[in-house]
Amino acid sequence: MALKMIQYGSKEYEQMVALRYQMLRKPLGLVFTEEELGKEKNNVLLGCFDEDELEGCCMLVEANPSEVRLRQMAVLSGLQGKGIGRVLMIFAENVARDRRYKKILMHSRVTSIPFFDKLGYFINGEPFVELTIEHVVMEKEL
Numbered sequence: 001m002a003l004k005m006i007q008y009g010s011k012e013y014e015q016m017v018a019l020r021y022q023m024l025r026k027p028l029g030l031v032f033t034e035e036e037l038g039k040e041k042n043n044v045l046l047g048c049f050d051e052d053e054l055e056g057c058c059m060l061v062e063a064n065p066s067e068v069r070l071r072q073m074a075v076l077s078g079l080q081g082k083g084i085g086r087v088l089m090i091f092a093e094n095v096a097r098d099r100r101y102k103k104i105l106m107h108s109r110v111t112s113i114p115f116f117d118k119l120g121y122f123i124n125g126e127p128f129v130e131l132t133i134e135h136v137v138m139e140k141e142l
Contacts, residue, residue: 001084003091006045006057015054016047023074028132043071044095048088056084058092063105068096070106089119097142105139113138 006012017032025031044060058073070092075084096104107130108116113123121138128135 001055001087002049003087004047004049005095006047008041008043008045012047012049012054013045016045016057019054019057019076020072020074023077024072030131044068044099046088046092046095048075048084048091055079056088058088060092060096060104062101066102068099068101068104070104073106085115086119089116093140093142101142103139103141105137107135108138110134110136 004012006016017037021032040059046058046060047054048056054076056073056075056079059071061069061071063069070089073085073088075088093104104121105124106116106121108121110127110133113136116138119140121140123136124139125137
């Protein structure tokens with residue numbers, strides 16, 4: 001298992017877009033627009049690889065100079081529950097700390113609350129609907 005930053009527009013980035021589409025968008029009947037993907041140029045793109053195959057990914061997007069938002073976390077179907085997400089989250093937290101962020105926040109699907117809770121994240125606010133799915137804001141001080 002190799003954790004690494006992914007360069008926007010690279011072969012690894014194309015794998016990342018494909019994984020996020022497969023796991024996050026396709027089940028909802030949604031696609032990525034060129035405009036959405038274009039905005040990812042300045043994000044911190046992270047991946048977990050087995051040899052050259054992407055197994056999990058996420059991105060960090062600056063919310064403000066002290067906070068970063070975790071977005072688009074996905075782990076390949078069939079590999080969920082095997083620790084890839086946990087290792088990826090620890091990597092994302094370390095990258096955020098290295099960049100001097102003090103807090104990570106995210107819009108977590110309600111079904112993912114137990115996963116993030118185990119990693120020390122807490123709910124801040126009431127549930128809301130985003131992309132047809134119920135979410136909550138979760139955050140963690142770094």
